[in-house]
Amino acid sequence: MTASPGAMHPAPPVPQPPGATGPSGRFRAARWDWVSTLGTGATGLATVLIIAILGVILGNIIVNGVQFVSWHFITTGTASDMFDVNKAGILPMIVGTSARVILMTIFVLPAGVLTAIYLTEYARTTSKFTRVIRGAVNNLAGVPSIVFGLFGAGFFVRFVGRGMDAALYPGKGVTVWGQPALLWASATLAVMTLPVVIVATEESLRAIPQGLREASLALGATKLETIRKIVLPQAVPGIMTGAILAISRAAGEVAPILFTGAAYFMADLPRSLHDQFMDLGYHVFILSTQSPNVDKTRPLLYATVFVLLALTFALNVVAVFIRANLRKKARQNH
Amino acid sequence: MAHEPTTKRSIGWMGLRRGHRANPFEWLAERVILLVSLTSILMVFLIFVFIGREAWPVAIGRVNTALVQQMRPVSDMNKMTPREFCDYLGLTTAQLASMDRETLKTLMELKIEATKESSQNKDASVNTAQWRYLLGPYQWEGYSRPEFIWQPVSEIHKYNIVPLIIGSLKITVVAMLFAVPLALGAAIYVSQLARPRIRELAKPVIELLAGIPSVVLGFFALIVMASVLQQISGAQSRLNALCAGIALGFAVIPVVFSIAEDALTSVPRSYVQAALALGASQWKAAWQVVLPAALPGVFAAVALGFGRAIGETMVVLMASGNASIVSWSLFDSARTITATIAAELGEVVFGGAHYRILFLIGVLLFIVTFLTNLSAELVLHRLKARMEGKR
Numbered sequence: 001m002t003a004s005p006g007a008m009h010p011a012p013p014v015p016q017p018p019g020a021t022g023p024s025g026r027f028r029a030a031r032w033d034w035v036s037t038l039g040t041g042a043t044g045l046a047t048v049l050i051i052a053i054l055g056v057i058l059g060n061i062i063v064n065g066v067q068f069v070s071w072h073f074i075t076t077g078t079a080s081d082m083f084d085v086n087k088a089g090i091l092p093m094i095v096g097t098s099a100r101v102i103l104m105t106i107f108v109l110p111a112g113v114l115t116a117i118y119l120t121e122y123a124r125t126t127s128k129f130t131r132v133i134r135g136a137v138n139n140l141a142g143v144p145s146i147v148f149g150l151f152g153a154g155f156f157v158r159f160v161g162r163g164m165d166a167a168l169y170p171g172k173g174v175t176v177w178g179q180p181a182l183l184w185a186s187a188t189l190a191v192m193t194l195p196v197v198i199v200a201t202e203e204s205l206r207a208i209p210q211g212l213r214e215a216s217l218a219l220g221a222t223k224l225e226t227i228r229k230i231v232l233p234q235a236v237p238g239i240m241t242g243a244i245l246a247i248s249r250a251a252g253e254v255a256p257i258l259f260t261g262a263a264y265f266m267a268d269l270p271r272s273l274h275d276q277f278m279d280l281g282y283h284v285f286i287l288s289t290q291s292p293n294v295d296k297t298r299p300l301l302y303a304t305v306f307v308l309l310a311l312t313f314a315l316n317v318v319a320v321f322i323r324a325n326l327r328k329k330a331r332q333n334h
Numbered sequence: 335m336a337h338e339p340t341t342k343r344s345i346g347w348m349g350l351r352r353g354h355r356a357n358p359f360e361w362l363a364e365r366v367i368l369l370v371s372l373t374s375i376l377m378v379f380l381i382f383v384f385i386g387r388e389a390w391p392v393a394i395g396r397v398n399t400a401l402v403q404q405m406r407p408v409s410d411m412n413k414m415t416p417r418e419f420c421d422y423l424g425l426t427t428a429q430l431a432s433m434d435r436e437t438l439k440t441l442m443e444l445k446i447e448a449t450k451e452s453s454q455n456k457d458a459s460v461n462t463a464q465w466r467y468l469l470g471p472y473q474w475e476g477y478s479r480p481e482f483i484w485q486p487v488s489e490i491h492k493y494n495i496v497p498l499i500i501g502s503l504k505i506t507v508v509a510m511l512f513a514v515p516l517a518l519g520a521a522i523y524v525s526q527l528a529r530p531r532i533r534e535l536a537k538p539v540i541e542l543l544a545g546i547p548s549v550v551l552g553f554f555a556l557i558v559m560a561s562v563l564q565q566i567s568g569a570q571s572r573l574n575a576l577c578a579g580i581a582l583g584f585a586v587i588p589v590v591f592s593i594a595e596d597a598l599t600s601v602p603r604s605y606v607q608a609a610l611a612l613g614a615s616q617w618k619a620a621w622q623v624v625l626p627a628a629l630p631g632v633f634a635a636v637a638l639g640f641g642r643a644i645g646e647t648m649v650v651l652m653a654s655g656n657a658s659i660v661s662w663s664l665f666d667s668a669r670t671i672t673a674t675i676a677a678e679l680g681e682v683v684f685g686g687a688h689y690r691i692l693f694l695i696g697v698l699l700f701i702v703t704f705l706t707n708l709s710a711e712l713v714l715h716r717l718k719a720r721m722e723g724k725r
Binding site: 033035036037039040042043044045046047049050051053054057060061110111114115117118119122123132133135136137138139140141142143144145146147148149150151153154155158159191194195198222223224248251252253254255258259281282284285288289294298301305308309312313315316317320321323324328 | 357360363364366367368370371372373374375377378380381384385387388515516517518519520522523524527528534536537538539540541542543544545546547548549550551552553554556557558584587591615616617618620621638641642644645646647648651652672675676679680684692693696699700703704706707708711
């Protein structure tokens, strides 16, 4: 009625009835454009489907898990039988996971923040050297977690740990540091999460208007003073986001700590840096694959998964929304 | 102004040339920042060196797993070099140095006797840690034809890595086929078609999927999904490549989505506006203008998703069934490279052949992901330069 399919020249701008607008709603399509409708529908469906998958996974764990989580469950040890639904608790795993994550944060935060400062404040963006650092950061982000586990076992445990034993207790042949331990698991995770902290910090540093730095320099502050007193205070939310993301990533990782510190079972809590520890994620793995009776231990399993998810996921939600907010602000600045 | 006080001299690069006062503390602090920023480079280097170090003896064929060796009579003792002693008796140099002739003689006699008593299996004299047995098929005793077999804890240790490579590829392909269309579709919708309000909400929500630990995805696949999928497909084994692949896809979706969405969003808005002005619908602008412009970024997203999929451990360890068989069927269970390392490294002898071969497949994995990431990064770098040039 408006323009025939075979029209040789553009149709004159005739007013259209309301029903004839294209899927965009703003621009008139010449005819019913089923390709556009189909494309929009299919991609929209994909979006909905992904969100539905997320919803199903979370819903399943929350519905099945929350009813078994009790104060007793969180504050008792594994007692005699770690598969016993009525007695077993997860206190040692919560302590172990928290300890390794806190240690990791102590290692990774200074290194990550300083690297980000170098990359944004000092490095010339076009130089070869900067590109090499960036390449290394990106590659580190893509290394599989099990490879970090191998690296931790080969470097930290076998090389550094045994080296320390040889240096600290020469000639005694004792093994104190040269075995899987809390310290080595944390160090391995710190290497793994380094890119997370660097990228988040860099992003927040770049969002700070260049004018602030220039004003500070113009007032006679040195470069380092500018960074310390002007740039860093502004970047704190971004650095926090990086730290939270790193923590939530590390708290759920199991593969890197398999051979660098996690223990199947320990009677006591870890007391020093060279002790092994029990871990929430590893415990989920044990409960779901090693249990003598899967159906019977299911409540225990769901409750443990719920606690793990509550720890990692809650952190992640906070970080993602802070980040979305920061990005919005950064867009407004530019 | 003609001559500067000595404290004001400029000392080198990193911004200090711009006329700042030379302060020893600042100079030191800036050196420290530079040094710390080298950590990432150092770590990538160390990962390569230290995994490679453990795998090296296997790679150059210095490891011998043969149960029966060429026997040497005790009278050969005087002719043998220290190196040959070490290889023959399985000693380290330090151990050898601490032994006297009598001990060595006894060891050699014991070795000969032990060999006489050991099995009559014709494969006992095969060194299974050689490259031809790691990669090629071989007709083992009791098999009717040459086969690829990974069986590190049997009488004859068989270390053929082909079943593991096939397992990894099979599950990765399933994951990619499942995840890439969904993730790209969502990326196009969220970045180009959705209203701003939906966009602001959907993007962080989809990225939340990345916040689910992989051990939880593995748990979900093992406890919930496997049974449902088995009922639908009627597969014989509950845990199979399909189940592991789909669960792995959940881990890949956020990676592909997030990078593809960034790439699509980085296409200048003027492209879309031009297309719309020419009468295209929003879909056509997205599909025929924005997507082709961002294609390198989409490629990088898929490449990084592949790297994530092939390197993921816990999901496949828990959901794939872990049977090392050579089969391309999706309904057979499969054993991947990553799951093999995770399941077996805890139980091997430090420094033994099995230990070293696990590190060797770790090196293989590292090289594959390294190259994947490198190519993705180069492509992204170029795309970024192009988009910024045209803005």
